[in-house]
Amino acid sequence: MEALDRLASLIERYAIVDGTHETAIPRLMLVRSSRPTEPAHAIAEPALCLVAQGRKVAMLGDGIYRYDRARYLLVSADLPLIGHVTEASAERPYLCVRLGLDRTLLSSLVVEMAAGARPAPTGTPPGLMLTPVAAELADAVARLVALLDRPSDIPILAPLIEREVLYRLLTGDQHEQARHIAMSDGRLAQVNRAIDWIRRNFAEGFRIETVAAEAGMSASSLHEHFRAVTAMSPLQYQKRIRLQEARRLILAEGRDAAQAGFTVGYDSPSQFSREYARLFGAPPLRDVARIRSDPDGMLVA
Structure with missing residues (x-):
């Protein structure tokens, strides 16, 4: 082309x-x-x-x-x-x-195209x-x-x-x-509100009912639609955010593993190390050493 x-x-x-x-x-x-x-x-x-x-x-x-x-x-x-x-x-x-x-520009275009447009999309x-x-x-x-x-x-x-x-x-x-x-009142918008709440409060424990209320959904509905969008549950999403932030703290701010784990909400260093290794393929010190030895090999965008 x-x-x-x-x-x-x-x-x-x-x-x-x-x-x-x-x-x-x-x-x-x-x-x-x-x-x-x-x-x-x-x-x-x-x-x-x-x-x-x-x-x-x-x-x-x-x-x-x-x-x-x-x-x-x-x-x-x-x-x-x-x-x-x-x-x-x-x-x-x-x-x-x-x-x-x-999203604002996308929404304004949808409004301008409303005359003769397709019906509003449904589902998640x-x-x-x-x-x-x-x-x-x-x-x-x-x-x-x-x-x-x-x-x-x-x-x-x-x-x-x-x-x-x-x-x-x-x-x-x-x-x-x-x-x-572009929609502000559909299922995707509700899931995005839940995602935003989790990202702002990822270091704190939460009850699923709290996140569901933030999204304007029932707990069961949130689980269903959250998984449809993200391919994971809200708690799995929170864990992924915690671990990625911990990795950033170790790499960019020089925190040790215990400090990083505590900062993102882990009470147990051993649990943090296990879950970190499960996600990134190696415990924190070995993972960070690998990245620092080849920083150009990790393209994040």
Whole structure:
């Protein structure tokens, strides 16, 4: 697809070293990796991830999502994912655009499109979806990134092209998923309120009834719909958030394992070490030493 070739060229121009790069365009990030990476844990926020070159795998619960030039990834909630680049080389690096989804802008577009629009979506969508890349979407994303060549145009034209990108999502194969993200009163919105509460209070114990009340759901309904979106229960989600935050504290702030475990809510150092090793494949000290020996091998976006 010509638009994806153009997009790959643009990403290479502005992401000249491996890593995740913020841009002058709000919510737009460029990702590059010149080699396959180790599985990395991260919290993915609602976003469109469009690959221009290479291939990546995202894992959520038991689900495996492979995306490349043919399929983009749409994230509809704050999800603790495991992701790694599976196809990349120095000659043909992995190149990807990540556009964070502005729910307010998405909602305003849904309202503008209301006349003659499809009925409101029902049910609870999964938090991750793969969709074939349409030429119109790829072209709009490429034109958005091309604005980096003309910084003075960004304040005026970037919002217009971003609206076009979101319009393509709302009218494409994944239109129901995109409309769920825009809704403020659907099941996805309720689950997102529960997710937000857990993320703000992850270090504290909670009763499922408390989170259900925050979401405006019954406890049984929360369990059902929370699992549909995140592929895990609220308590499993809390545990994943705790362990990922503990890893960050050890890596970025130099906390020892016991301090990090206590900070994120663990009373028992041995339990913390066991659960940490179960998730990351090694106890804290060995895991952190491995990451520090090869920091470029862990691409988190």
